[in-house]
Structure formats: structure tokens, C-alpha cells
Amino acid sequence: MASRFAVHIVCSDQPRNGKSLLARVLSDFLLLDGRDPFLIDISHPEGTLRNYFPGRTVLVDFSNIRGQMKAFDTIMQAPGRDYVIDVSSPYLDRFCEAAKNLNLSDAFREVDLAMAVFFVVDAAPDSLKAAAWAEKMLKADIFVPVRNTAVGSALPARFDGMTLNMPRLDPELHAIIENRRFSLRTFLQGDEADVPVRLRPRLKDFLQSVMTELRAVAPALSLVRLRSGAA
């Protein structure tokens, strides 16, 4: 049987390229799927995810050992749920180093937690190198390079492997969904009042497009785990 729970890590080497938005969509996707994700926001001191997911988010200062304990001990002490970790770009190196030093992928496997990484590959060619480095360091069950159309991507158009494509989101919609009280999940559930009628189809298209691609990750994850004999 495939693993029931997974740790989803959203990261990039560059700032402001849609990581936190993807982490939000991913978390709402899991919630809509009836799962119970807990969010670990490694973007101290900003911590925007707490606004959207109060009560299920912890803000972590990863620059010190206590922060690392707050992040990873939380997961290891309660592996029976899903996790979403949003790693802001200044902490990527430190996060990957810690994951390697702590044999994080093996530790997760020991408690039957799968590990999926979503790396937003930015437009700069170095971002592709950073993605390759992060893949090597994190040793996740599945590593998904992400193209965000809004910022461009150094990821080749023909990439052999699973990718995730984020379509461009209307700037007007950006401003609306950034409101701390706006929930993507409740919007999809029919609470559309905060979005002008003319923009609603665009937001729905965006969310459904990303969520459709996210839907493909779980079976791929199960397959990888079955092949490795870990499931």
C-alpha cells in the first residue's frame, strides 16, 4: 500500500516567483481533498502563510538550530498527517544542508512519510543549476520542477520528467487574493463575493489548472514508492 501522508516542500533559489502562492494552492488542494495538512513557513520574519491558514501554520526562523527543531521535530513527532513546507529563497541552502545532514529523506521513509519537492525554476540559467543541486541534496521521493509563466523559467520546454506549470495570474487577481482574509478554498467552494464577476472565470481557470497538475503528483509519488519497495 502506498504511503498515506507526505511532506510537500515548495522552494526556489530566487525570491518572488510564486512559491508561496503555490504553497497556498497546494495546501488548499489538500484541504479540499479532505486531508489535514500542517504548514511550516520558513520565511521568517514575514510569514504570510499564517494569515491564510491560521491554526495550522508555524513560522520558523531556520537560521538557528531551534528553528530546525521546530520544523523537523514537529513532523517527526506527528508523522500521521500531511505537511507543506514553504522555504523562502534565502533559506534554501541552509534547508538543503540540514536535510542532507539529518538524512531527512530516510527519516521520513522510516515513519512512512513520502517526500515531494516542488522547485520553482526561475528565468535565470543558474536557477536550473540550483534545482539540480537541491534535488541531489534533498533526495525526495519525487522532485517536480515548476514553471511559473508569470516570471519565466530556465527549465527547457521539453523536459523529461514530471513538471508543474503555473499559468499567468492576472495582476488584478493577485491583488485580490493577497488580501489576508481571502481563501482560495472557499472561493472554489462557491464563496465568490470578493472577486469581481468578470475575473472569477480566470481565477477558477488558474486554480483548476494548477490543481489538475497537483492531482497527478500523488499517483506518481505512490509509484515511486512502490518501485523503491518502501510502500
Added chain:
Amino acid sequence: MKPTLILVGADKGGVGKTTISRALLDFFARKNVLTRAFDTENPRGSLKRFYPAITEVIDLENVAHQMKVLDTMETANVPVTLVDLKAGGLSYALDIFERIGVLEAARNNQFTLGLFHIVGSSIASLDEIGEISKYLNGIEYVVTRNFINETNFFEWDQTTHRKYFANLPKAQEIDIPKLNEMAYEQIDLSGVTFKDFIENRAADGQPGKFSFVLRGYARKWCSEIDEEFARVKMVQDLLTGGRGTPAA
């Protein structure tokens, strides 16, 4: 195989003698090499706190206690005897061992005698090496630079180093990396061995509640130390029964 007596010491205090003794006992435990230990921090040894089952606290100035260590090496059926010398006890131990013929017996290959000399960064530590060099013939001498206190060996420039090591061509040198402070504190506080801490086992043998992160850092530290210890010839002999370098 000949028994092995390992001394761990320094004349300078606070350089991490007991930590290295614990690391050595832990290393041998992980490699399934039986050990027994003597703690000369009389009357209350800190090594005994971590290894109560195999450690005895002794007073090395007491002849009966010297006999406990030295006269039982053959009969103890344990290949490694480790003595954690208290601060300032290194020169004294070597001097008394020279006078009662222990060093001579080691030179005659009756047993293997190793010394892990824990040194700090200061010239005082280098002076210590000079002071004990007269005893070192026939001893496997391992200069152990301990970085556990974030020591910076800035004073060990090449010229100074050459000067002090000129008379010690067979000296081996190893480095002990720094262990994360919080991990170190949690291990100390709980009084468990490094191995038990990594395996999340409390001192009473019950499952522990130690931090996954701190256990991870302790595991990484131990694996780095393992590499250092495995470079020491005496340790290689113990792991292979004297048949040469252990397989990787």
C-alpha cells in the same frame, strides 16, 4: 590478540578528555569491540555517569587501583581497557608507568599502549607535547585536536608545528569536530551515551524523547569522528584483529 590499553589525557584542564573517552567507548560499542573503562576523576567520575556498567572510578595514585587496571588486562577477556586520566594527570600517569615498568612492557609488545593526548589551541598544549615526549617510545601516540569547544588552532602554524613534532615522527594526529551545542547539552543532561541518544533511547533503556534534529546532528558528528578514529593504526588493528586496514 594482545590487549590494548588506551590512555586519554591532557595536563591542561577543560580540553574535552572525558568527551573523547566517551566518543572512543561509543565508537568501539558501535564496532562491537568490548571495552572496560577506568575513570581517574576520584571520587566522582563523570565518565561513570555515562557508562556505569563498564566504568570503575579509581585513584591512580593508589597501588591497589593501579593493579586493578594493569594486572587484569589479560584476564578481563575484554580487548580494550580505557583510562580517562583526570586533568593534570597525564604526566603523572606516564611517569608512574615508566617507573613501575608498564611502558617497558608495552615496548616489549606484551600489550599495545595507546595515548590519545587531547590538546587545545594554545602553545601550552604544544609545550605539553614536548614535556611528555620522553615517555612516548613504544607508545601509539595520537595527538587529538579537539574542536568541540570551537577551538581555533591559529597558533599551530607550520613552523611551530614542525618544531614540536620533530622528535615525534610516529605521532598520529586526528581532529575532533564540533558537536552542536544544544545536542551536546541535551546528551549531557540526560546522561546517555552518544549511541543511545542517536537511537533515541533513554538512560533506563526505555524509548527516549530526544529531538530528531539534535539526534541527527549527533549522528553526523559520530560519523565524522568514526572516520578520524579509523585512521589510527591501533584502532585499525583492533577492528581487524591485527590483519591490517579494515574494509571500507
